[in-house]
Amino acid sequence: MTIFSKILAGQIPCHKLYEDAHVLAFLDIKPIARGHTLLIPKEPAVTLDALSDDAAAAIGRALPKVCRAVMKATGATSYNVLQNNGAAAHQAVFHVHFHIIPVLEGRQLGIAWDAAASDQALDTVLARQIATLLG
Numbered sequence: 030m031t032i033f034s035k036i037l038a039g040q041i042p043c044h045k046l047y048e049d050a051h052v053l054a055f056l057d058i059k060p061i062a063r064g065h066t067l068l069i070p071k072e073p074a075v076t077l078d079a080l081s082d083d084a085a086a087a088i089g090r091a092l093p094k095v096c097r098a099v100m101k102a103t104g105a106t107s108y109n110v111l112q113n114n115g116a117a118a119h120q121a122v123f124h125v126h127f128h129i130i131p132v133l134e135g136r137q138l139g140i141a142w143d144a145a146a147s148d149q150a151l152d153t154v155l156a157r158q159i160a161t162l163l164g
């Protein structure tokens with residue numbers, strides 16, 4: 030059982046921002062910036078790819094709404110949405126969650142964007158492979 034399942038079960042407290050039948054939003058306990066929010070599905074999927082279509086749709090519906098409220102309440106005009114999957118990708122709580130992180134008061138998500146030139150031949154093969162998997 031993850032800490033987020035315990036929050037969903039009411040076993041540990043949170044600063045709740047929004048709840049419907051499928052999702053819960055609450056303040057992150059260690060915020061990068063004021064108003065740093067987590068939006069989670071009630072379905073206990075570990076990573077985004079494991080989420081059911083219904084839970085994914087519910088997250089998709091709630092996400093912009095929660096972003097709007099966080100931005101309005103904090104006065105931020107820029108923000109990042111971050112979603113980590115797997116320990117190597119900095120996931121620490123193994124229950125799907127979206128971070129909504131305002132840019133405020135000189136604080137914001139740090140991003141190391143180590144981009145490389147694309148390989149057109151590789152990308153042609155890869156794009157075909159992924160597109161086939163997607164049907």
Ligand code: AMP
Nearest residue numbers: 032043056057058059113119120121122
């Ligand atoms: P991640 O690295 O994407 O798995 O992020 C997990 C996030 O959960 C971190 O930002 C933590 O600060 C946050 N977190 C962990 N426990 C709690 C809690 N009890 N209430 C609110 N946020 C939490």
